[in-house]
Amino acid sequence: MLVGKSEDKKRLIVLIGKTGCGKSTSGNTILGRKEFKSGTTTTSVTKFCQKAHSEIDGRPVVVVDTPGLFDNSLTPEEVNDEITKCISLLAPGPHVFLLVVEIGRITPEEKATLELIKKIFGKNSEKFTIVLFTRGDSLEHEEQTIEDYTQKECDDSLKKLISDCGGRYHVFNNYKKQSQSAQNKQSAHSQVNELITKIDNMVKKNGGSCFTNRILKDKEEEMKRQQEKLQITYEERIQSMKKRMEEQKAEIDQEIKLRDEQLKKLQDSICHCCNKFFLFFILFHSWHTFLIKLCVTTIVHQHHSQ
Numbered sequence: 001m002l003v004g005k006s007e008d009k010k011r012l013i014v015l016i017g018k019t020g021c022g023k024s025t026s027g028n029t030i031l032g033r034k035e036f037k038s039g040t041t042t043t044s045v046t047k048f049c050q051k052a053h054s055e056i057d058g059r060p061v062v063v064v065d066t067p068g069l070f071d072n073s074l075t076p077e078e079v080n081d082e083i084t085k086c087i088s089l090l091a092p093g094p095h096v097f098l099l100v101v102e103i104g105r106i107t108p109e110e111k112a113t114l115e116l117i118k119k120i121f122g123k124n125s126e127k128f129t130i131v132l133f134t135r136g137d138s139l140e141h142e143e144q145t146i147e148d149y150t151q152k153e154c155d156d157s158l159k160k161l162i163s164d165c166g167g168r169y170h171v172f173n174n175y176k177k178q179s180q181s182a183q184n185k186q187s188a189h190s191q192v193n194e195l196i197t198k199i200d201n202m203v204k205k206n207g208g209s210c211f212t213n214r215i216l217k218d219k220e221e222e223m224k225r226q227q228e229k230l231q232i233t234y235e236e237r238i239q240s241m242k243k244r245m246e247e248q249k250a251e252i253d254q255e256i257k258l259r260d261e262q263l264k265k266l267q268d269s270i271c272h273c274c275n276k277f278f279l280f281f282i283l284f285h286s287w288h289t290f291l292i293k294l295c296v297t298t299i300v301h302q303h304h305s306q
């Protein structure tokens with residue numbers, strides 16, 4: 001059993017294989033729920049990489065389902081886009097590539113898949129690969145074990161594929177979980193637990209780390225660079241906004257100062273006018289009083305002289 005932090009116990013699993021081999025259904029078996037679309041119709045065919053999280057007996061697992069990257073279900077551009085997306089979903093690196101193969105239906109393309117995985121993900125990727133057979137129910141029907149199948153039944157190219165993957169393989173009966181019987185539910189759970197144990201043993205053999213190669217590292221670094229670039233752009237924008245706001249504030253302050261000065265001038269001129277008017281009024285009043293007095297004196301004088 002693995003001990004340590006939850007991050008150490010976490011398993012990042014990628015499903016790779018041709019369209020219709022059972023990747024999405026196997027992903028759902030691992031997750032313990034129907035997350036990825038599966039089926040035989042064209043509408044159910046996965047066109048994009050998808051990521052989903054779950055827990056197996058309290059352990060976090062992340063599953064990445066991929067479309068048929070190595071068959072003709074996608075255009076070369078779509079394959080390119082999806083591989084780029086897949087790599088970004090896998091950061092910092094998967095613990096295992098599950099090379100999904102249907103029991104009894106190995107095709108020449110599938111034989112070349114491991115080579116393609118190596119070409120895309122790098123030389124060491126086969127050290128992180130487990131062959132996952134689907135349609136284990138057909139073996140049960142034939143009362144055959146997976147060991148019988150891999151040692152006696154399958155052809156040399158499949159034997160070579162398994163040996164290139166360090167002899168690691170596992171079988172899923174993805175239809176087990178659909179049955180309601182308690183015994184089937186238990187054995188559906190145990191086939192997932194057995195796979196996790198095989199993954200753990202492989203991880204241990206690989207020095208306890210996940211798969212990281214130049215491509216994944218380059219992608220990670222590129223994403224980091226983009227993030228830094230974005231941060232710099234945002235900081236620059238914030239700084240220029242701050243500067244613009246400060247300039248606007250200075251303009252407003254200047255405007256207020258100007259208005260204050262104008263107001264003061266207006267008040268001064270009003271006061272000045274008032275003073276003038278008051279002086280004029282006093283002069284006028286004094287002059288007016290003087291004239292009246294003069295008139296009265298003149299009239300009184302005339303009256304006395306008569």
Ligand SMILES: Nc1nc2c(ncn2[C@@H]2O[C@H](COP(=O)(O)OP(=O)(O)O)[C@@H](O)[C@H]2O)c(=O)[nH]1
Nearest residue numbers: 019020021022023024025038039040135173174
């Ligand atoms: N009998 C049987 N059918 C399976 C098993 N796993 C998947 N299938 C079927 O295979 C078909 C294709 O599966 P799917 O997961 O969509 O394949 P993908 O294209 O690789 O994602 C579906 O009809 C599944 O129900 C299995 O273990 N047993």
Ligand SMILES: [Mg+2]
Nearest residue numbers: 023024045046
């Ligand atoms: Mg699919």
